[in-house]
Amino acid sequence: MEVVDILKKYSKDIDVEIKNSLGTVDPEELQKSTQHLIKAGGKKIRPSLVVLSSEAVGGTVEVAIKTAAAVELIHTFSLIHDDIMDKDEMRRGEPSVHVLWGESMAILAGDTLFSKAFETVLETPVNSISYERVLNALKTVVDSCIKICEGQASDMCFEGNFEVNEEEYMNMIYKKTGALIAAATRSGAILGGGNPEEVEILTEYGRLIGLAFQIQDDYLDVISEEENLGKPVGSDIVEGKMTLMVVHALSNASDEDKEELISILKDGEDTDVDRAIELFEKYGSIKYARDIAIRSVDNAKNLLETLDESEATVSLAMIADYVLQRIH
């Protein structure tokens, strides 16, 4: 079985839940704007993690499916609002929501998806599990939403600040990307009836693959076009984006090299991409980042081995590996 098959296995049920949730939104303009990115696709990794984490602790798909849909709704909400903030005009091969419906409707579409996510968690059937579990799953999801906002705000505050250290950077990407993935695995484990140890293991697994996911994303930006299936090399460098490689290179470079790298990042020209990558290589920053991603995935898989082996734990291990192979 391939990862794509694992994700396909649950995506139909997840889609049904999402469709039910958004199908009642009124007026029509608002409904369409909430559905746009969902219809445009997406791999459904996060919701699949909720369901697999429930199964990994002996729980069912049914008990986790509402929260799985909710996690995808939250992910979509954050994409819509991020695209407004970052002025990104394309997403999933389609014009962004704010491009099609304007900024005001896009803000509302995000807010609606956010509200719908919580409503959906609260629809978890309580005949099979206790209210306490639903509340704890919801706490986990809500906590990750706060972190997503904080992470995005930190990312904005970091812009043009080249003194950000590795700890601050890692904390930012944990909040911005890792927290929702960790909430997906944690809420699944809670709803599936995992004991406290299992819940912590799956939370940590989610956090680790979340970090690897973000670092791999940054890594893919500096590897050659052929390896990267055609995405232009160095777009993060042109945009002056903070990445683990930038943070590492800046904190290890000579004063002269540091100054040069900062001027390339501030400059916004794509002619200096090769030189920036040369500097990353000089200080071992690309290998450093890649190693952290690989180590995170290894640690995540080691954690899974402490759980009873099942089809779900095997799938979770495959998803961990997939994070490192992932090509844009």
Place this chain on the structure above:
Amino acid sequence: MEVVDILKKYSKDIDVEIKNSLGTVDPEELQKSTQHLIKAGGKKIRPSLVVLSSEAVGGTVEVAIKTAAAVELIHTFSLIHDDIMDKDEMRRGEPSVHVLWGESMAILAGDTLFSKAFETVLETPVNSISYERVLNALKTVVDSCIKICEGQASDMCFEGNFEVNEEEYMNMIYKKTGALIAAATRSGAILGGGNPEEVEILTEYGRLIGLAFQIQDDYLDVISEEENLGKPVGSDIVEGKMTLMVVHALSNASDEDKEELISILKDGEDTDVDRAIELFEKYGSIKYARDIAIRSVDNAKNLLETLDESEATVSLAMIADYVLQRIH
């Protein structure tokens, strides 16, 4: 006791909860932007309604105080996002959040307040009440958030559409303004342990005063400056805003008058305010709107009389009357 004293009675406890909730937001820029409107004031009517509704069914302040704070956080979230959408640059006598921190941070501030609201409800102490009640209170609050988004979207879609009928208009203002007030009273009644009948009574009370609140707001715009403590008369007319008076006048006016009123509303000049008000008066639209507000408040107070009388029910009746006296 005056209404201002009733609101003052709970505002200190509500402020403490809000302060605790927002005090941990990081980075500092995000924290400040979430606190800005809260620090600028606000009468705290909505959170007081949560607490009073708990007391009105024999519940405590303690059991409702977290949800009371949450309702104020949601109200603040909606003000911040609305100000971005409506390009309103002032709020509560201060520059709006997006004016001070930019649109991106304002979107995030709203999203953070939204997340924090749900976190706060989930902090309701469960030793005193069951998980089920907290979940039901949360469902109520989440449902009102969906309605707020839908109401705001409908309001946007109505812009420039002069065919909106009274039912559509009333449904829009119920969602935009009434739903959160009804959620305040309903969640308070649920948390306070009200029986199903009491919960329905307080929900309907909230819905009715919420409608009266919005209609009174529109009414205040067309009464004379002296009665209205200095707010310029007719700003809604200049902005071409849909109000109950507009909807009523348009559906009752002769073709000629209808055409004239529409052209005034589209025109955006303040020279025609008097003529628009004259047309409202010609068709009895001002009296019609005012009568609905008065009748809603009367019905709300009649409903309260079916509950056992207490200090809380007397306070709720006073708040209902206050909605009609309220001056900007």
